[in-house]
Amino acid sequence: MSALSALLTRDIRLAVRAGGGAALALAFFAAVATLAPLGIGPDLRLLSHIAGGVLWVAAVLAALLSLDRLFQADYEDGSLDLIALSPLSLEEVAFAKIAAHWLSTGLPLTLLSALLAVLFGLPPEATPVLLLSLLVGTPAVSAVGSVGAALTLSVRRGGLILPLIVLPLLAPAVIFGSGAVEGALEGTANGAFYLLAAYSLLAVTLSPFAAALGVRFNLAG
Amino acid sequence: MILSLALDDLACIRGERTLFRGLRYSVKAGETLSLEGPNGVGKTSLLRMIAGFLAPAAGIIRLRTSAGDITEAELRGKLAGWFGHQDGVKPQLRVREQLAFYARLYGDGDAGETMERFGLAPLAALPGQYLSAGQKRRLALARLTLMGRPLWLLDEPLAALDRAGRALVARTVAAHCAEGGIAIAATHEPLGVDCETLNLERLA
Numbered sequence: 001m002s003a004l005s006a007l008l009t010r011d012i013r014l015a016v017r018a019g020g021g022a023a024l025a026l027a028f029f030a031a032v033a034t035l036a037p038l039g040i041g042p043d044l045r046l047l048s049h050i051a052g053g054v055l056w057v058a059a060v061l062a063a064l065l066s067l068d069r070l071f072q073a074d075y076e077d078g079s080l081d082l083i084a085l086s087p088l089s090l091e092e093v094a095f096a097k098i099a100a101h102w103l104s105t106g107l108p109l110t111l112l113s114a115l116l117a118v119l120f121g122l123p124p125e126a127t128p129v130l131l132l133s134l135l136v137g138t139p140a141v142s143a144v145g146s147v148g149a150a151l152t153l154s155v156r157r158g159g160l161i162l163p164l165i166v167l168p169l170l171a172p173a174v175i176f177g178s179g180a181v182e183g184a185l186e187g188t189a190n191g192a193f194y195l196l197a198a199y200s201l202l203a204v205t206l207s208p209f210a211a212a213l214g215v216r217f218n219l220a221g
Numbered sequence: 222m223i224l225s226l227a228l229d230d231l232a233c234i235r236g237e238r239t240l241f242r243g244l245r246y247s248v249k250a251g252e253t254l255s256l257e258g259p260n261g262v263g264k265t266s267l268l269r270m271i272a273g274f275l276a277p278a279a280g281i282i283r284l285r286t287s288a289g290d291i292t293e294a295e296l297r298g299k300l301a302g303w304f305g306h307q308d309g310v311k312p313q314l315r316v317r318e319q320l321a322f323y324a325r326l327y328g329d330g331d332a333g334e335t336m337e338r339f340g341l342a343p344l345a346a347l348p349g350q351y352l353s354a355g356q357k358r359r360l361a362l363a364r365l366t367l368m369g370r371p372l373w374l375l376d377e378p379l380a381a382l383d384r385a386g387r388a389l390v391a392r393t394v395a396a397h398c399a400e401g402g403i404a405i406a407a408t409h410e411p412l413g414v415d416c417e418t419l420n421l422e423r424l425a
Contacts, residue, residue, distance in 0.1 A: 002325055003325060003326045003327070003328070005325075006322055006325035006326045007322075007326060010314070010318075010322045013313075013314065013318070014311065014313055014314070017313040017314075018313060019312075019313065020313065074309075076307075077307055077308070077309055077310065077311070078305045078306075078307030078308060078309035079309040079311065081272075081274070081303050081305055081307075081309070082303055082305075082309050082323065082364075083326070084274070084298070085272060085273075085298045085299065085301055085302075085303050085370075086326045086327055087299060087326075087327065087328065088326070219274045220269075220274055220275050220276065
C-alpha cells in the first residue's frame with residue numbers, strides 16, 4: 001500500500017510541477033471551451049444545447065494532451081525499469097498512474113467545467129449533471145488513455161498516434177456523457193448517466209491489465 | 222538468501238541476429254562478475270534477461286535461494302537491483318524526493334542515511350535538472366543500495382564518474398558482495414573489484 005501511494009504521490013507531483021502537463025491540459029480546456037461560444041455566436045438556446053457535447057469533447061482532448069507521457073517519460077529516462085522491478089506488479093503500477101493522471105487532470109477539468117458552463121448559458125439545473133457526468137466519466141478517459149500510452153511508449157512522436165487509438169474507444173463516454181446533460185436539459189430520464197457509469201467502471205477495471213501488457217511488451221523491446 | 226545464479230545454455234537473438242548462444246555460467250553469492258566484449262555483443266541484453274525484461278531465445282536462468290530455485294522471470298526481477306546506463310533521475314524532483322520515493326517504493330530503506338553515505342546530503346534540496354552527469358550517477362548508486370536487493374545488475378557503472386566516484390562504485394560493489402550479494406556488471410574498464418570475467422565475444 002505504501003509503495004502504491006508513493007508512486008501515486010510522485011506522479012501527481014511530477015504532473016503539477018513545471019513541464020508536467022496538468023496545467024497545460026487545464027489551459028487547453030479553458031481555451032477551447034471559450035472559443036466555441038465565440039465561433040457559434042450569441043444564440044443562448046443553441047449554446048446551452050451543445051454545451052454538454054462541446055465541453056465533453058474538449059475535456060477528452062485536453063486529458064489526452066498529457067496522456068502520451070504517462071509511461072513514456074519514465075521509459076525514456078530509465079525510471080520505468082526501476083519501477084517495473086519494484087515490489088508492485090505492473091498492473092498496480094498502471095493503476096497508480098491512471099489514478100495520478102485523473103487526480104491531476106480529470107478532477108481539475110471537472111471542477112473547471114462548472115465555470116465554463118456559464119459561457120454556454122447552461123441552466124443551473126443541468127450544471128450539476130454536467131459536473132457529475134465528468135466526475136464519473138473522466139476516470140475512463142485516463143484509464144483507456146493509459147492503454148494507448150502503454151502501447152505507444154517506445155514510439156517516437158507517439159503523442160500523434162495515441163489519439164487515433166484512444167478516441168474511438170472513448171466515443172461511448174462522450175455519447176453518454178453529453179447525453180446525460182441533454183437529458184437534464186429536457187427534463188427526461190434517458191439512462192445515459194448510468195450507461196456512462198457502467199462504461200467508466202468497466203474501463204477502470206480492465207485498463208490496468210491491458211496497459212501492463214503493453215508496458216511488459218515494450219520493456220522487452 | 223540467494224546462493225547462486227546459474228545461466229544454463231542461454232541464447233540471445235535480437236532482430237534476426239544471434240548475439241550469443243550456449244552461454245553457461247554460474248555466479249555464487251559473494252562474487253562479482255564482469256561482463257566484457259565490444260559494443261553490440263549483448264552485454265546489456267544479458268543483463269535485461271537476468272532482470273526478467275527480456276525472454277531468452279533458449280536456455281534457463283536459475284536463481285538458487287535458500288527457499289528454493291527461482292526460474293520465473295518476474296519473481297527473479299523482484300530480487301534484482303537495477304543500475305542502468307540511464308540514470309532515471311527526474312529533472313523536476315529534488316534529490317531528497319527522488320531517494321525518498323524509491324525508499325518507499327522498494328520497502329524499507331533509509332533515504333537520509335543513504336544520502337549522507339554517498340555525499341549527497343549537500344545536494345538534498347537541489348532539483349535533478351541541476352545535477353552534473355557524475356552527480357546523477359552517484360544518486361543512481363545511492364538508490365541502488367537503498368533498494369536492498371541481493372542481485373545487482375550494473376550497466377556501465379563507471380561511465381561519467383570521476384576517480385573518487387569510481388572508487389565509490391568499487392567500494393559499494395565490494396561491500397555488497399561481502400554481505401553475500403551478487404553483482405554482475407557490464408563494463409569496458411576494470412571495475413577495481415576482485416572479480417571473475419566473462420567475455421561474450423567468444424560465444425558469438
